[in-house]
Amino acid sequence: MLIRSNRPLDKLQEPVQVDLLTSLGMGDIYDQFPWPLPNMKACEGDAIWRYRSHYNFCADVWLDFQLPDGRHATLILSYISHGHNQRGGFAVLVHRSHYPQPSLVEYFTWTACDHAYKEERTGRCQHKLTCTKCGATYAVDSSD
Numbered sequence: 001m002l003i004r005s006n007r008p009l010d011k012l013q014e015p016v017q018v019d020l021l022t023s024l025g026m027g028d029i030y031d032q033f034p035w036p037l038p039n040m041k042a043c044e045g046d047a048i049w050r051y052r053s054h055y056n057f058c059a060d061v062w063l064d065f066q067l068p069d070g071r072h073a074t075l076i077l078s079y080i081s082h083g084h085n086q087r088g089g090f091a092v093l094v095h096r097s098h099y100p101q102p103s104l105v106e107y108f109t110w111t112a113c114d115h116a117y118k119e120e121r122t123g124r125c126q127h128k129l130t131c132t133k134c135g136a137t138y139a140v141d142s143s144d
C-alpha cells in the first residue's frame, strides 16, 4: 500500500497517515486492508472529480489487491476528511481482468463513521454541523 500526502515529507505527514489508517480501521500500514471500506457507498464518478477539481485532499492511497471473489483490482483512495467526508473520502476501484485495460471502474464514498449530522446556526450565515455519533464537526458559511 502506497500512501501519498499533500503535505511535504516532514513531521506533518505522519499524523495524516495515522488519521487515515485509523479511519480505515487499521493500526499499521501492514495490517489487512479493509474491504469493503468502512461505510462504503457507491457514487457517481462525477462526484469525485467535482470534489477533486475544487478542493484539496489530505492523502491518497494506491493499492493493488485481490477482491474477496478473486478478481484483481487497483484501488485509488482519497482521504478527504473535510465537510461531510470527515474521516473518510472517495475511492475508485479499477477492475483488471483484461490488463492493462480497465474492465470496470467503480466509484465509492467511505467514512469511518456513518455520520448523522445535526446542524445548528452559529451566526447570520454560519452553521455548525456536528455528528451525533462520533462528534466530528465542521462549519459552513452559507453566504458563499
Ligand SMILES: [Zn+2]
Pocket (backbone or CB within 6 Å): 113, 114, 115, 116, 131, 132, 133, 134, 135, 136
Ligand atoms: Zn460521525
